[in-house]
Structure formats: structure tokens, C-alpha cells
Amino acid sequence: MNTARIRQILPPIIVGFILISLWYLAIFLFDIPIFQLPTPHEIIEAGMHEKGTLISGALQTTLACLIGFFTSLIGGVLLSILLAYSSWAYKGFYPYILLLKMMPVIVLAPIIILWFGQGLASITVITFLICFFPIVANTTMGLCSTDKNLVDVFRAYNASAKDEMLKLRIPYAMPYFLTGLKVAAALTPIGALYGDTVAGMGAGSEAGLGFVVVVFSSQLKIPALYAAAFTACAIGFIFVGLVNFLHWWMLHKWHDSYAQNT
Amino acid sequence: MSNLKAVSGYAPTESEASSSTPTAISIKNLYKRYGNGPVILNDINLDIKKDDFIALIGPSGCGKSTVLKLLAGLTDKTSGDIQFLTSHNKQQPKMGVVFQDANLMPWLTVMDNVALPLGLKGMDKSEANKKAEALIEMVGLGHVKNHYPRQLSGGMKMRVSIARALSVEPELLLLDEPFGALDEMTRDDLNEELLKLRQTHGWSGVFVTHSVTESVFLSSRVLVMSANPGQVYREIKIDFPFPRTAETRQLKAFQEKVVEVTQALHELRSLA
Ligand SMILES: Nc1ncnc2c1ncn2[C@@H]1O[C@H](COP(=O)(O)OP(=O)(O)OP(=O)(O)O)[C@@H](O)[C@H]1O
Ligand SMILES: [Mg+2]
Numbered sequence: 001m002n003t004a005r006i007r008q009i010l011p012p013i014i015v016g017f018i019l020i021s022l023w024y025l026a027i028f029l030f031d032i033p034i035f036q037l038p039t040p041h042e043i044i045e046a047g048m049h050e051k052g053t054l055i056s057g058a059l060q061t062t063l064a065c066l067i068g069f070f071t072s073l074i075g076g077v078l079l080s081i082l083l084a085y086s087s088w089a090y091k092g093f094y095p096y097i098l099l100l101k102m103m104p105v106i107v108l109a110p111i112i113i114l115w116f117g118q119g120l121a122s123i124t125v126i127t128f129l130i131c132f133f134p135i136v137a138n139t140t141m142g143l144c145s146t147d148k149n150l151v152d153v154f155r156a157y158n159a160s161a162k163d164e165m166l167k168l169r170i171p172y173a174m175p176y177f178l179t180g181l182k183v184a185a186a187l188t189p190i191g192a193l194y195g196d197t198v199a200g201m202g203a204g205s206e207a208g209l210g211f212v213v214v215v216f217s218s219q220l221k222i223p224a225l226y227a228a229a230f231t232a233c234a235i236g237f238i239f240v241g242l243v244n245f246l247h248w249w250m251l252h253k254w255h256d257s258y259a260q261n262t
Numbered sequence: 263m264s265n266l267k268a269v270s271g272y273a274p275t276e277s278e279a280s281s282s283t284p285t286a287i288s289i290k291n292l293y294k295r296y297g298n299g300p301v302i303l304n305d306i307n308l309d310i311k312k313d314d315f316i317a318l319i320g321p322s323g324c325g326k327s328t329v330l331k332l333l334a335g336l337t338d339k340t341s342g343d344i345q346f347l348t349s350h351n352k353q354q355p356k357m358g359v360v361f362q363d364a365n366l367m368p369w370l371t372v373m374d375n376v377a378l379p380l381g382l383k384g385m386d387k388s389e390a391n392k393k394a395e396a397l398i399e400m401v402g403l404g405h406v407k408n409h410y411p412r413q414l415s416g417g418m419k420m421r422v423s424i425a426r427a428l429s430v431e432p433e434l435l436l437l438d439e440p441f442g443a444l445d446e447m448t449r450d451d452l453n454e455e456l457l458k459l460r461q462t463h464g465w466s467g468v469f470v471t472h473s474v475t476e477s478v479f480l481s482s483r484v485l486v487m488s489a490n491p492g493q494v495y496r497e498i499k500i501d502f503p504f505p506r507t508a509e510t511r512q513l514k515a516f517q518e519k520v521v522e523v524t525q526a527l528h529e530l531r532s533l534a
Contacts, residue, residue, distance in 0.1 A: 149365045156334045156359040157379040157430065167381075171369045254369045254410040 038223040047227030050216075057212040058231050064120060064192040064208060065239060068127025072184060075128070076135030077177070083136075084143030084169065094140075101133040105191070109198045116199075123195030123208065130191035131184035135177070142176025143169050175255055178247045185243035189236040209235070285347055286312045286355065286434065286466050287333070292342035294328055302328050304491035306342070310434075315460065315467045317481035319474065319523065321530065325492030326470040327362075330436045333468065334359050358427030358465070360437040364419035366411040366426075372398060373407045376425045383430070390429075397425040401455070417448045424456070428463060437469035441476065453479055454507065461505050474527070478519045479506060486526040488533070496526045 020040055026032065027039055034042060047054060079097075083090045105126055112129075116122040146169050154164050196210025207215070209232050216225040252258040287310040294303035302325045310316060318326040331337045332344065334357060346355050358379075366375045373394055380390035398407045401421040411419055420440055427435060440456075441449040453476060460467070471477050477484045481500050488495040500519055502510055510516055 147365075149361060149363065150367065152331075152334075152336050152361065153359070153365050153367075153378075154382070155336055156357065157382050159382045163382055167378075168367070171367070174369070254412060256368075256412060259412055 035220065035222045038226055042223045043226045043230070046221065046223035047231070050221075050224045050227065053207075053212055054209075054228060054231050057207055057209040057228070058235060060120075060206060060208040061189070061192050061196065061210065061232070062235055064123045064127055064195060065188045065235065067120075067124040068191060069131055069184065069188045069239075071124070072128045072131035072135055073181065076132050076180075076184075077139060080136055080139035080143055080173075080177075081165075083140045084173075085165070090140075090144070097133070097136060101137075105129050105194070109195075113199050118199050119201050119206065122199035123192060126195035126199070127188060127191035130187045130194075134183035134187065135180045138180025138183070139173055139177040142173025145176075146172045175251055175257070178243075178250060182240070182243050182247060185239045186236070188239055189232060193232055284312055285309045286314070288343070288345045288347060290343040290345070292332070292344065293340045294325070294332060294337075295340045296337075301491040303332075304493050306492070306494060308485070308494070310466055310468065312466050313464070313482070315469070315480060315482050317477035317484045318468065318470045318487060319472065319477045319484060319527070320487030320492070320495070321489045321527075321534075322472075324487045324489035326487060327438055328492070330359075330438050330468060330470060333357075333434070334436055355433035356430050358430055358432030358435045360420075360423050360427045360435070360440045362438045362440075362442060364411070364416075364423040366419055366422055368411050371408050371410055372403060372414070372422050375411070375422055376429055379426060379430045393429060394425070397428055398422075400459070401425045416443050417452065420444065420452065421455075424459070428459065431463075432465050435465045435467040435469075437467065439470050439472065442472060449473070449476065450508070450511075456480065457505055474520050474523045475511070478516060478523060479511060484519075484523050486523065486530070488530050490534075495530055498522055498526065 023037075024039060027037060038046070079093075083093060108129065109122075109126060112125050113122050116125055150168060150172065151164070154168050159167070192208065193210035193213075196208035197214055200208050200211030200214070209228055213225060213228045213232070216222075216228055248258070287308075289306055289308040289310075292303055292306040293301060295301050306329065308316075318329060320326060328337065332339055335354065367378065370378065373391060376397055377387075377390040377394035380393060381387065385393075395404075395407065398404055401424060403418060403421055403425070406414065406418065411422070414422065420443075424440070427437075441452055444452065457480065469480065471480075478500055484498045484500060485494050486496045486498065487493065498519065502513070502516065
């Protein structure tokens with residue numbers, strides 16, 4: 001058990017160590033200037049120096065991520081259930097949902113800003129739009145592809161339509177939904193950061209990380225720019241990690257994706 | 263018949279008894295097409311008596327599963343009549359269905375799978391669990407009652423499925439190739455267990471099988487069906503008394519029945 005744990009953790013630590021060594025080595029060998037590639041310790045230093053800006057930026061971005069993610073989760077699930085419940089709604093809405101999905105958010109951004117103004121509202125709407133479709137597409141697919149044989153079991157025992165939804169179709173769709181959620185979680189920080197760069201507010205505590213990146217880059221604070229990028233990575237990492245944990249927690253007992261071969 | 267009895271050395275057969283038992287289900291002039299497709303079932307007539315256990319055997323695609331689905335109300339008949347003449351004169355008798363591939367809910371434990379039909383009927387959870395637990399013990403799976411289906415072998419899944427079907431205390435049990443995916447030994451064991459269960463619970467039943475031996479061992483009547491369209495080609499009465507055991511398989515009379523069913527299937531093939 002413990003050795004298995006170690007065997008899990010050891011390879012990424014070793015690879016990380018090698019990468020950082022290569023990093024230093026490259027800077028040393030090729031004489032890369034600090035404004036192109038700072039060393040890891042310079043980045044950490046710059047990060048400590050800009051701590052205040054980075055933390056408030058991270059908080060702001062996290063807030064946009066949370067709002068965008070949870071509204072798209074709730075909205076996406078409700079829409080999916082509606083689509084799955086009524087084949088009329090499905091046929092009617094789905095083409096338009098796809099159409100909206102095809103439209104790149106980059107194109108929509110100016111319109112969104114026009115409607116919601118600069119700031120958090122627009123940023124969360126952009127995040128929402130980016131997260132929404134993977135959730136709807138996956139959940140709807142899950143709800144609509146219920147194993148016909150399992151439906152027969154429910155019908156044979158005279159299940160009500162409500163029981164069929166609650167005890168069959170929703171549990172059946174759970175792995176699909178969680179897969180959609182994983183995709184959405186990975187996209188959430190991208191949405192929030194992109195939202196920041198187009199609709200972010202410059203002043204103090206309202207500046208998200210995306211905006212901080214823009215500012216640092218225009219000020220040529222390169223090590224700080226790297227620090228901001230790593231902070232953004234950390235947010236994404238935590239987000240995806242939490243959703244992966246949720247995926248595991250909901251499915252590991254019964255789903256084949258967690259079947260043990262040992 | 264008489265010489266079979268002499269060979270088997272068994273007490274008088276059930277044939278006289280079953281002719282006097284009441285009919286539970288009466289199928290008359292049953293036709294079935296899916297949509298505008300070809301005729302799948304062509305004029306099926308069948309009386310299922312209360313103590314009947316009927317085997318359906320026949321080539322793939324002849325409509326055996328369709329017969330079960332019609333009985334279970336999972337698909338609509340095109341014309342004809344299925345009458346349920348149960349004790350309390352309800353629309354449908356209480357029915358248990360065992361599907362071909364167990365069809366367990368992968369997200370439910372063995373316990374919850376068995377209790378599922380009871381929950382759907384609105385029985386409260388603790389009572390349903392108590393009943394489920396007893397059934398799980400009965401099919402010999404007490405030690406895995408909190409396991410999930412993916413942790414079970416094929417034979418165990420099948421037993422869970424049977425326990426689930428029995429949970430509703432069925433008057434009619436429908437089984438679609440319940441042991442099709444199992445090896446010969448496990449299949450024989452489960453066959454015997456199934457007959458023991460029938461002895462204690464006393465449902466009438468219809469089951470589909472591709473195994474001639476199984477059809478003879480389990481049933482009171484074997485219906486050999488022909489395909490395109492599905493029809494009853496021959497009905498073969500199997501009148502060894504229940505309970506049947508491993509020794510039953512050794513009897514010469516048993517072997518003769520197996521030959522008879524096999525021959526009927528061969529005739530079908532040469533007709534086609
Ligand atoms: N839902 C359906 N829609 C259209 N045709 C169907 C449907 N289900 C079955 N059929 C057709 O009905 C015929 C009989 O099917 P059925 O499943 O009853 O056969 P079966 O005797 O159980 O075969 P097997 O032994 O292979 O299970 C087949 O030709 C099949 O193509
Ligand atoms: Mg079949």
C-alpha cells in the first residue's frame with residue numbers, strides 16, 4: 001500500500017526535478033536573458049514581491065470561475081433534463097444549442113461586453129458560455145442513451161415516469177455528466193482568464209489574473225508575468241483536481257472506469 | 263409414454279394432475295409485427311396452466327423473446343388475445359422477469375438491486391431490504407450483498423437477477439435465456455437451484471433457452487418454435503415429476519426426450 005503510494009508519487013517528482021535542472025542548465029548554457037526566461041528562483045522572488053496583486057487577482061479570477069462554473073452546471077443540468085424529458089424540446093432546441101456552440105466566444109465577447117459592461121458580470125458570462133456546452137452535450141447524451149435493457153427492467157416492474165427519471169436515467173447519465181464536468185472544469189479558468197483580458201477592470205482588487213498578466217506584460221515585468229501564469233495554472237489545477245475528486249467519489253464504487261485489475 | 267414410465271421407475275406423472283389445474287394465462291391467435299415490418303409471431307395459441315413451466319426453444323430470431331416481451335407488457339401485440347386468469351382476477355398477474363444479461367443496475371449494490379422492484383412499488387426501504395436480504399441468502403449470495411455488479415461473476419449476477427424477479431412474489435416468472443452465458447456445470451447447478459425455488463414458491467413460468475438439455479430438465483412442456491414467421495412447430499410434454507435432480511439427467515427417458523426435441527429442431531432446419 002505504502003510502496004504503491006510511493007511508486008505513484010515518485011515519477012512526477014523525479015521528472016519535475018529533471019525539468020527544473022534542464023531549465024537552469026539551458027539558461028546557463030545558452031545565456032538566456034531574464035526578460036526571455038527567468039530562472040525559477042527569480043520567478044518566486046518576483047511572485048513574493050507582487051504578492052498582493054497576485055493574490056487579489058487570483059481571488060477575483062477564482063470568484064469568476066466559481067460563478068461561471070456553478071451557473072453553467074445548474075443551467076446545463078436543468079436544460080439537459082428538459083431536453084431528455086421531452087423529445088419535442090430536444091428536437092426543437094438542440095440545433096440552436098449546437099449553433100450557439102459553434103459560434104466562437106471570441107466573436108461573442110464584444111457583444112457580451114456591450115450588454116453586461118466591463119467587469120465581473122461579462123467575465124462570468126464568458127466563463128459560463130465556455131463551460132455550458134460540454135455539460136449540456138454530455139449530460140443530454142447520457143440521459144438519452146439509457147440502456148434499453150435497463151429501461152425494460154423498470155417497465156416490467158411498472159415504474160412511474162418519475163422513478164424512471166430519478167432512479168434510472170439520472171444515475172445512468174452520471175458518468176457522462178461528470179465527464180462533461182471535467183471538460184468544463186478544465187475550460188473554466190481559460191474562460192475566466194480570457195474574460196479578464198477582454199472585459200477585465202484595471203483598478204486594484206477588481207483586476208483578475210488575466211488582467212494582471214496584461215499589465216505585467218506591458219510593464220515588461222517578465223518574472224512577475226511568469227509568476228502570474230503559474231498562479232493561473234494553480235487555480236486550474238485545483239479546479240480540475242476537485243472535479244476529478246468528485247468524479248472519483250461518485251463513481252469509484254461501481255463504475256468500470258475505476259475497476260481494479262489487481 | 264407408458265414405456266418411459268417403466269424405464270424411469272418414477273411414480274405416476276404429473277400429466278393427469280396438470281390437466282385438471284386451472285389455466286393461468288390463455289394466449290389466443292396472437293400476432294405480432296414490429297411497426298410495418300414482417301410478421302414475427304404468426305397465430306400463437308397457448309394455455310399456460312398454474313403449475314406449468316414452459317420452455318421455448320427454436321432458431322435465433324423466431325420470436326421467443328418477443329413472446330416474453332408481450333407477456334411482460336414490454337411491447338404491444340398486433341392482434342389476438344392474451345388473457346390473464348389469475349386468482350384475484352387482476353389485469354396482470356404479479357410478474358417477475360429475468361432478462362438475458364442479468365440487466366442489473368451497475369450503480370446499485372446487490373441488496374439494492376434485489377430491493378429495486380419493491381421500492382418501485384412503494385414499499386418502504388427497511389421492509390424492502392429485509393425481504394431482499396432473505397432472497398439474497400436464499401440464492402446463496404449473502405456474503406456479497408453489499409457488492410456492486412461489476413464485482414460479481416456472470417453466474418452470481420444471474421442469481422441476483424433471479425432474486426430480484428422473485429422479490430415481487432411473482433405468480434408468473436419469465437426468463438429469457440437466463441443461463442445462456444454460463445458454462446455447462448454452473449448452468450446445471452443453477453438449473454437445479456431454480457427448480458428448488460420453484461418448488462417452494464410455486465410460480466408458473468415461461469423460459470427461453472437454446473439448450474435442449476435445459477429445456478427438458480426444467481420444463482413441463484417444451485414448445486419448439488419455427489421461424490419466419492414464428493410459430494409453434496411442436497409441443498413436447500415432459501412429465502418427469504418435480505423435483506428433478508442430477509440423477510434425472512441420467513435417466514434413459516430423459517435422454518429420449520432430449521433426442522425428441524433435438525429431432526424436432528433438425529426437422530425444422532431441413533424444412534427451412
Ligand atoms: N424492437 C424491435 N424492432 C423491430 N424488430 C424487432 C424488434 N425486436 C425483435 N425484432 C425482430 O423480431 C424477430 C424476433 O426477435 P426475437 O428477439 O423475439 O427473437 P428470438 O427468438 O428471441 O431470437 P434469439 O434466439 O436470437 O434471442 C427478429 O427477426 C427481430 O429482427
Ligand atoms: Mg431472444
